[in-house]
Structures are given as C-alpha cells and as structure tokens.
Amino acid sequence: MFTFEEISRYHADLYEQRDDLDFEIDGIVIKVDDYRLREELGMRERSPRWAMAWKFPPREEITVVEDIVVSVGRTGVLTPLALLQPVDVGGVTVSRATLHNEDEVRRKDIRPKDRVRVARAGDVIPEVVERVEEPGRKRSAPFVMPENCPACGAKVVKEGAYTICPAGLSCPAQLVGRICHYASRNALNIEGLGRETAKQLVERGMVRNVADLYSLTVEDLLTLEGFARKSAGALYDAIQATKKPRLDRFLYALGIPLVGERTARLLARRYGNLAALRQATEEDLMQTPEIGPEIARSVVAFFREKENREVLAALEKNGVEVQPQRDNAVGLPLQGKTFVFTGSLQRFRREEAKERVEALGGRIASSVSKKTDYVVAGADPGGKLDDARRLGVQVINEEEFERMIGRSP
Ligand SMILES: [Zn+2]
Incomplete structure (x- = not known):
C-alpha cells in the first residue's frame, strides 16, 4: 500500500x-x-x-506554421493541418500537426507564418496548442475552409463542427483512405498496401473500389512506381490471401461509419454471417449488447446504399467469401476458458493469439485471478507469473499454447 x-x-x-x-x-x-x-x-x-x-504533461515546443493545408479522410471529413518548420519534440521530429476543424482554427486564431506551441502526447498526432504572441509582426490573412473539396472539387457541406466532402467514393482522397483502411493491420492486414501505393492505384484508375483490388494482376502491380517483380508478387499474394476474411474483421474493414473493431466483433458474434447482418432491422440491431440507435441506423443505412451493395456484390464476384462466425456455440474446444498472457510472445502477435482464443470460445483477461484457467508465459514474464503460482493457476509456455489452439506451425 x-x-x-x-x-x-x-x-x-x-x-x-x-x-x-x-x-x-x-x-x-x-x-x-x-x-x-x-x-x-x-x-x-x-x-x-x-x-x-x-x-505527465505533454511535451511542447515552439515552432512556425509554414502553411495550413486541408486533408480529406476516408469518411470525407476535411481536416486542417498545420505544416510546421520541423521541430524536435521530446526526441521526435514534428513537421505537421492537426488543427482539428475550422472552429478550432478560428478559436485559436492560427494563421500561416505564426509562431505556435506544439504538443505531442504519446502516439497521437501532434496538435497545435496555441499561438505565441509576436507584437508588431504583420500577420497573414485568417484561414478559411475551402468551399470545394481539395481532392475532387465537390462543393463541401457543413455538419456541426465538421466540413465534409459529400462525393463519397468518387472522391479520390476518400477512396485512397478507404483502401488504406481496408488493408490496415487490424482490418484485412494486406502487407505492402500503404498510402503511397493506394494513391497510385487510384490515380491511375486501376482501383475504383476495394473489390477491384482482387482483379489486379502481378503485371498490373509491376507498372507501379517502386515495384519490382518480387514486391509485386508479394503484394499480389497478400491481396489474394484475404479472400476468406473473418466476419468481424471484414465488417471493420468496410469502414461502416461508427463501426469500430469492438462493434464489428459484437455484430459478428450476434449475427454469425454477413447475410443475416445485412437483413437486420434497426430494432433488431439494437437488441445487440452495446449497440445503440445511432450505430443501428448507420449499419442499416450502409447496407441499403446502392454503391455499397454494388461493392459487396463485386467482392463476392471476385471470389471474396466472408467466413461465418459462431459464438456461444457449445462444444468449442476452449469454451469458458480464461487465458492471461505474460512476457513477450515470440510466436504470436498478441492480437492474433487473442483472436484465436476467442474463435475457439475462450477469453483473454488482463490479470490473473482464481478464475484464470491458464497463464501463457512468454520471454521475461512479469509479476503475473508470480500471481499464477501463488493462486495455483496452471502455467503453460508458448509451445503448449500453440498446441492447445491447434495452430499449424
Ligand atoms: Zn472530395
């Protein structure tokens, strides 16, 4: 104590x-x-x-705003970004910082060429905290949000504090964002498909929606800048390897507004397969734990939209088969078993181990208690190992764990 x-x-x-x-x-x-x-x-x-x-209080430094630009995210939100004279903030060079939205820029009154205080907290995007007064210096004109999307030229709309490009997938910036999200680590995890590659695919008209990814050939990928035979082959394989995605990951990858990883998992558990979820009504969706009216509305709207239906149909046509998921299914091998990990795992990513355990009906806890069934000890295990011994919980190593979850080496 x-x-x-x-x-x-x-x-x-x-x-x-x-x-x-x-x-x-x-x-x-x-x-x-x-x-x-x-x-x-x-x-x-x-x-x-x-x-x-x-x-601790975030680390802060003072630098100069060189310009303010606007970036368009995958949901169409326009975000003002301050391009900064590079500055070292606690060991990391910061050259851009978010200004969140138009109201925020106005409230903080940040303009190009201003001196500003920049903060960085943990892994989050650095932010402009405030302007540093410079008496006597002539300032530039105040920032104004563009009336048209900088990526596609569509007239923007205001929704509360947000400025949004309404063009959806016909806006290249949103399309690039969606592809990056679809390929991101916690979605379908397509290695080698980063922002630069996605940008090229969109700019060259090779990909108009995520379904087009599956029709790309090695020859197509070879035409991209920075790709050689080997890397093009690897990206092709990485894309093809995602043709049987798990339902929860696929739902997250689709980028349905308000559906994050956790919500995707809850929906997958409740509905078990894509067809059932697509037919669900708002009322029915709201019977799912933690799903409120806003998410329910968003899910129904997403599956009702013509463009999304077309993409789903194209995915299916290109050979993507979303795998059904079972939950609470009695008879799963790890049903009701609780696992705790300690130390660093050499053979698994934690996320992967967790998914595997959950798919087999078990669950992962963060600390050891009498209810824990197994503690999986990796290299340099921490105090949890002592806890396990004290409470008489069975300790297993990674190899034993691997056998238990039936993963082929
Ligand atoms: Zn746009």
Missing part, C-alpha cells in the same frame, strides 16, 4: 528523470495490488477499474 503522497512523489521524481531514460514514457499507471479488491472493482468496457493512468 502506498499513500497518495508517496505516489505523487514517485510521479514527480520520474517526471524529472524522463529525459534521461532510454525509452519514452508518458506517465505512470497506478494499480490496486489486492486481488480480491480487483475482482470487486471489475472492468469498464475496455479497461479495468483497478488501474488508472497518471500522465
């Missing part, structure tokens, strides 16, 4: 040492070390109630 003063002193000491450490830290985490209390406190949606972060 520590008193608040002790914790506070530790926080202050560590903050002073932070620049001397070999790694980047953004604060401390305070955890309840009494396991009974932990169980009593339980979990919030994504995080335990028995642990809380106490962050």
Whole structure:
C-alpha cells in the first residue's frame, strides 16, 4: 500500500528523470495490488477499474506554421493541418500537426507564418496548442475552409463542427483512405498496401473500389512506381490471401461509419454471417449488447446504399467469401476458458493469439485471478507469473499454447 503522497512523489521524481531514460514514457499507471479488491472493482468496457493512468504533461515546443493545408479522410471529413518548420519534440521530429476543424482554427486564431506551441502526447498526432504572441509582426490573412473539396472539387457541406466532402467514393482522397483502411493491420492486414501505393492505384484508375483490388494482376502491380517483380508478387499474394476474411474483421474493414473493431466483433458474434447482418432491422440491431440507435441506423443505412451493395456484390464476384462466425456455440474446444498472457510472445502477435482464443470460445483477461484457467508465459514474464503460482493457476509456455489452439506451425 502506498499513500497518495508517496505516489505523487514517485510521479514527480520520474517526471524529472524522463529525459534521461532510454525509452519514452508518458506517465505512470497506478494499480490496486489486492486481488480480491480487483475482482470487486471489475472492468469498464475496455479497461479495468483497478488501474488508472497518471500522465505527465505533454511535451511542447515552439515552432512556425509554414502553411495550413486541408486533408480529406476516408469518411470525407476535411481536416486542417498545420505544416510546421520541423521541430524536435521530446526526441521526435514534428513537421505537421492537426488543427482539428475550422472552429478550432478560428478559436485559436492560427494563421500561416505564426509562431505556435506544439504538443505531442504519446502516439497521437501532434496538435497545435496555441499561438505565441509576436507584437508588431504583420500577420497573414485568417484561414478559411475551402468551399470545394481539395481532392475532387465537390462543393463541401457543413455538419456541426465538421466540413465534409459529400462525393463519397468518387472522391479520390476518400477512396485512397478507404483502401488504406481496408488493408490496415487490424482490418484485412494486406502487407505492402500503404498510402503511397493506394494513391497510385487510384490515380491511375486501376482501383475504383476495394473489390477491384482482387482483379489486379502481378503485371498490373509491376507498372507501379517502386515495384519490382518480387514486391509485386508479394503484394499480389497478400491481396489474394484475404479472400476468406473473418466476419468481424471484414465488417471493420468496410469502414461502416461508427463501426469500430469492438462493434464489428459484437455484430459478428450476434449475427454469425454477413447475410443475416445485412437483413437486420434497426430494432433488431439494437437488441445487440452495446449497440445503440445511432450505430443501428448507420449499419442499416450502409447496407441499403446502392454503391455499397454494388461493392459487396463485386467482392463476392471476385471470389471474396466472408467466413461465418459462431459464438456461444457449445462444444468449442476452449469454451469458458480464461487465458492471461505474460512476457513477450515470440510466436504470436498478441492480437492474433487473442483472436484465436476467442474463435475457439475462450477469453483473454488482463490479470490473473482464481478464475484464470491458464497463464501463457512468454520471454521475461512479469509479476503475473508470480500471481499464477501463488493462486495455483496452471502455467503453460508458448509451445503448449500453440498446441492447445491447434495452430499449424
Ligand atoms: Zn472530395
């Protein structure tokens, strides 16, 4: 047990040492070390109630805004970005920072050539905190949001604080964003399909929607800048390897508004296959835990839209078969089993291990309790291993875990 003063002193000491450490830290985490209390406190949606972060103030530096440009994301939202004179913020060179939206730019009154304070907190995109007063300097004209989308020229619309390009997939910037999202690690994980490649595919008219990815040949990919026989072959293989996606990942990859990874998983569990989900009504969707009216409306609207239906049909035509998913299915090999990982896993990514366990009916917990069935110990296991021994929980190594989940090497 520590008193608040002790914790506070530790926080202050560590903050002073932070620049001397070999790694980047953004604060401390305070955890309840009494396991009974932990169980009593339980979990919030994504995080335990028995642990809380106490962050350090973000790192800040002063630099100059060279220009303000507007970028268009996959959902069509226009975001003003400050292009900065590169500056080192806590060991990372920052050359662009988000200004969020038009109101924010106006509120902070940021204009090109202004001196500004820039902050970076953890992995998030750096942001412009405020303008630094420079008495006597003549400033440029205030920033105004363009009336037309910088990528496709469509007239933009305002929705609350947001400015949106309504052109959907006919806007190349949105299409590039969608392709990148579809290929991203937690979606279908197509290695080698990054922003630059997606941009080229769209600019050359080779891909008009995500379904077109599957008709690309090695020869097509060879025409792209920066591709040789080997890399083109690898990208082709990577794309073809995603033809049997799991339902939850596929749903996330589609980029349905308001459907993040967690929601995609909940929907996949409830409906089990794409056809059932596509037929669901708003009322029915809302019977799913954690799904409220806004998400339900968004899902129904997505599957009703003509363009999306066409893309889904084209995906099917190009050989994409979304795999049905079963949940609560009795008889799954790891049904009701709880796993905790500790140490670094050499043979799996954690995300992969988690998916595998869940697909087999088990679940992953973040801390060891009497209810834990197995602790999987990787290299350099932490205190969880001691917890397991103390509570008499079975400890297995990665090899044993691999056999248990039946993964072929
Ligand atoms: Zn546009």
